[in-house]
Amino acid sequence: MSIITLGHGSGGKLTHNLIEDIFYKYFDNDILLQKNDSSILPKLEGKIAVTTDSFVINPIFFNGGDIGKLSVCGTVNDLAMSGAKPLYITVGFIIEEGFEIENLEKIVESISITAKNANVKIVAGDTKVVEKGSADKIYINTTGIGVIDKDIYLSGENAKPGDKIIISGSLGDHGVCIMSKRKNLEFDVSVKSDCNLLNELIEEILYTSNNVKVLRDPTRGGLATTLNEFASQSKRSISINEEDIPVKDEVRSMCEILGLDPLYIANEGKVVLIASKEDAQRVVEVMRKNPMGKDAQIIGEVLEDDKKIVSLKTDIGGTRLLSMPSGELLPRIC
Amino acid sequence: MSIITLGHGSGGKLTHNLIEDIFYKYFDNDILLQKNDSSILPKLEGKIAVTTDSFVINPIFFNGGDIGKLSVCGTVNDLAMSGAKPLYITVGFIIEEGFEIENLEKIVESISITAKNANVKIVAGDTKVVEKGSADKIYINTTGIGVIDKDIYLSGENAKPGDKIIISGSLGDHGVCIMSKRKNLEFDVSVKSDCNLLNELIEEILYTSNNVKVLRDPTRGGLATTLNEFASQSKRSISINEEDIPVKDEVRSMCEILGLDPLYIANEGKVVLIASKEDAQRVVEVMRKNPMGKDAQIIGEVLEDDKKIVSLKTDIGGTRLLSMPSGELLPRIC
Numbered sequence: 220m221s222i223i224t225l226g227h228g229s230g231g232k233l234t235h236n237l238i239e240d241i242f243y244k245y246f247d248n249d250i251l252l253q254k255n256d257s258s259i260l261p262k263l264e265g266k267i268a269v270t271t272d273s274f275v276i277n278p279i280f281f282n283g284g285d286i287g288k289l290s291v292c293g294t295v296n297d298l299a300m301s302g303a304k305p306l307y308i309t310v311g312f313i314i315e316e317g318f319e320i321e322n323l324e325k326i327v328e329s330i331s332i333t334a335k336n337a338n339v340k341i342v343a344g345d346t347k348v349v350e351k352g353s354a355d356k357i358y359i360n361t362t363g364i365g366v367i368d369k370d371i372y373l374s375g376e377n378a379k380p381g382d383k384i385i386i387s388g389s390l391g392d393h394g395v396c397i398m399s400k401r402k403n404l405e406f407d408v409s410v411k412s413d414c415n416l417l418n419e420l421i422e423e424i425l426y427t428s429n430n431v432k433v434l435r436d437p438t439r440g441g442l443a444t445t446l447n448e449f450a451s452q453s454k455r456s457i458s459i460n461e462e463d464i465p466v467k468d469e470v471r472s473m474c475e476i477l478g479l480d481p482l483y484i485a486n487e488g489k490v491v492l493i494a495s496k497e498d499a500q501r502v503v504e505v506m507r508k509n510p511m512g513k514d515a516q517i518i519g520e521v522l523e524d525d526k527k528i529v530s531l532k533t534d535i536g537g538t539r540l541l542s543m544p545s546g547e548l549l550p551r552i553c
Numbered sequence: 554m555s556i557i558t559l560g561h562g563s564g565g566k567l568t569h570n571l572i573e574d575i576f577y578k579y580f581d582n583d584i585l586l587q588k589n590d591s592s593i594l595p596k597l598e599g600k601i602a603v604t605t606d607s608f609v610i611n612p613i614f615f616n617g618g619d620i621g622k623l624s625v626c627g628t629v630n631d632l633a634m635s636g637a638k639p640l641y642i643t644v645g646f647i648i649e650e651g652f653e654i655e656n657l658e659k660i661v662e663s664i665s666i667t668a669k670n671a672n673v674k675i676v677a678g679d680t681k682v683v684e685k686g687s688a689d690k691i692y693i694n695t696t697g698i699g700v701i702d703k704d705i706y707l708s709g710e711n712a713k714p715g716d717k718i719i720i721s722g723s724l725g726d727h728g729v730c731i732m733s734k735r736k737n738l739e740f741d742v743s744v745k746s747d748c749n750l751l752n753e754l755i756e757e758i759l760y761t762s763n764n765v766k767v768l769r770d771p772t773r774g775g776l777a778t779t780l781n782e783f784a785s786q787s788k789r790s791i792s793i794n795e796e797d798i799p800v801k802d803e804v805r806s807m808c809e810i811l812g813l814d815p816l817y818i819a820n821e822g823k824v825v826l827i828a829s830k831e832d833a834q835r836v837v838e839v840m841r842k843n844p845m846g847k848d849a850q851i852i853g854e855v856l857e858d859d860k861k862i863v864s865l866k867t868d869i870g871g872t873r874l875l876s877m878p879s880g881e882l883l884p885r886i887c
Contacts (some may be wrong), residue, residue: 222807224881225881226879226880226881227886228773228774228881228884229774229878229880229881229882229884230773230774230778230819230877230878231773231774231778231877231878231879231880231881232879233879233880234773234804234865235877242744253708254786255634255708256630256631256632256634256724256769256770257602257603257604257605257632257635257637257697257699258602258603258604258632259600259601259602259633259635259701260600260601260602260603261600261601262597262598262599262600262601263596263597264596266593266594266595266596267593267594267595267596267597267698268591268592268593268594269591269592269594269641269643269676269677270590270591270643270677271643271644271645271677271678271679271694271696272645272679273645273646273647273679273681273694274681275647275681275683275687277643296589296590297590298590298591300589300590300591301589301590301591301593303591307603309603309604309605309696310605311605311606311607311611311645311694311696312607313607313647313692326596328732342603343603343604343693343696345605345606347606347607347608347688347692347885349609349692349885350689350883350884350885352686353609353688353689353885354687354688354689354692355683355684355687355688358647358681358683358688358692360607360645360679360694361603361644362605362643362677362694364603364698365591367593369683372593372823373589374587374589377728387644417714430584435590436590438564439562439563439565439568440563440564440565440568443677445563446721451791452588454578460763474572476871480823482669485564488651518646521587533757543565543566543569544563544564544565544566545560545566545567546560546565546567547559547562547565547567548563549686550559550562550563550682550683551681551683551687
């Protein structure tokens with residue numbers, strides 16, 4: 220049988236076959252193979268970081284990745300952003316009846332490869348099948364567990380006036396890649412999603428400086444949303460400079476055509492961080508040595524004032540307020 | 554606004570409002586309120602148990618519970634079955650555009666109450682919204698973390714010939730409740746789902762005996778599927794007696810009308826376990842003192858032979874093979 224049927228979600232023979240033939244084939248590790256209701260992990264040293272994320276992206280395959288790679292990167296990156304070393308993830312699938320098993324296998328393989336690259340083990344899983352029309356192909360939840368072995372607490376609250384805002388690279392690549400595929404644009408679009416693992420880059424950053432205040436990946440809502448969260452947590456305003464923000468020419472022109480602002484578009488392989496004035500340049504230099512941070516830039520700073528607003532100094536010398544977005548630019552971007 | 558819009562899944566202002574007004578209102582605890590990409594848990598002593606489950610049940614409100622209560626019970630029970638003390642859960646929502654916020658709030662409240670009853674904290678969450686027609690109302694993933702502080706390893710592998718099979722109460726209540734609601738049966742059906750927390754009952758069982766070999770909740774696929782898993786793991790056959798298996802009259806007659814077998818129907822508040830011959834009766838007596846185990850029964854035993862089959866001695870003196878089900882009795886039962 221080459222498609223997923225409701226029987227694959229029944230808990231019976233078809234479910235067991237799917238688990239044996241596909242999941243255990245790619246996700247083989249001693250913990251998952253305990254095959255019990257819960258998986259038992261070895262004792263963990265240090266504080267524990269936990270994060271959960273569901274992925275409903277459309278399309279499920281795109282230039283630079285797929286929903287499987289994305290679902291591991293997203294959760295591994297969220298763990299890394301809190302200063303944790305990612306160790307384990309769980310994977311829950313909700314699959315639409317009629318989904319091709321060949322595509323499921325591609326996604327499962329992609330999850331497996333990405334997890335190996337991130338050095339995390341897939342320790343528990345679940346599969347549900349819903350009737351045709353009750354989901355769009357496949358949705359994936361990943362929940363991640365990591366450990367924090369340093370005495371570190373990263374949060375927007377830590378930001379102080381004078382601290383610098385740093386971005387790891389160009390903005391908008393993921394969102395524009397997905398949007399161009401969805402809009403069926405007639406001209407040739409080669410923008411590749413930046414979907415990638417950031418855990419090594421983050422480890423290098425935190426090794427370089429003890430004065431990193433907060434790290435976050437600007438996914439849904441883009442850089443503008445993340446900076447608004449930082450402003451709200453730190454109770455300070457933030458100012459950034461348009462000329463310092465890296466945006467690829469191709470992304471910029473697509474944004475102009477589509478009437479979008481790259482500062483509000485989702486990224487899946489970028490980190491924005493706040494570091495002390497003294498350490499900022501050193502952090503940027505270390506980041507640039509890693510392929511994931513090669514275009515790192517200082518793009519602005521935390522201000523003295525407590526209005527909690529985010530403003531952009533434009534190329535032409537003006538100032539523009541970057542408010543929190545209220546609507547939805549592009550549903551199902553991740 | 555009284556319905557969920559795509560904007561609620563954007564990561565922007567509407568998402569933040571939803572989180573503040575609904576999620577933080579019911580899920581308030583110091584860990585969740587860290588408001589960072591990952592939540593930081595205190596150091597955990599002992600081995601760690603992890604489990605994940607997605608809930609896609611239809612209907613989302615039913616006699617005896619709702620998708621919120623179910624999503625906490627299911628994951629807490631899976632942790633308890635491995636001998637773990639459940640401590641933390643994460644909750645991921647996938648919501649269909651147009652879903653009533655009033656119903657979301659009911660579900661969130663139900664999650665909150667059930668989590669408090671189970672003494673677990675909700676430590677991380679995620680919300681995605683998909684277009685109308687890309688989901689059926691609401692799907693919930695819960696991932697649970699617990700600790701095992703005893704030197705215990707529960708698994709079907711531990712079962713030995715002569716060990717007794719014990720069930721905590723009547724079979725089929727959840728499945729028949731859901732099915733009767735779905736089939737819009739004309740006659741009055743008052744069957745209530747058994748959806749409930751089992752962590753206290755399990756704690757009492759494990760406190761009573763060191764000779765419990767394995768515990769499992771017979772959800773999708775029912776008792777027959779669980780016993781087949783035990784037979785496969787232990788490499789032994791299992792025999793059970795129909796006359797000892799508690800099935801409510803109402804459930805039995807509904808099953809006759811619908812042509813179903815209660816041994817294959819999902820339960821959401823029952824445990825099946827294997828205990829040594831010596832301890833079995835004592836375990837049953839302890840179980841009967843807990844409301845969740847008041848109809849506990851020894852229903853059969855592990856046999857010497859290694860054919861790994863499950864058989865039922867019927868009321869009329871015959872023997873019937875209980876094979877692993879291959880199709881789907883009732884999609885979206887949990």
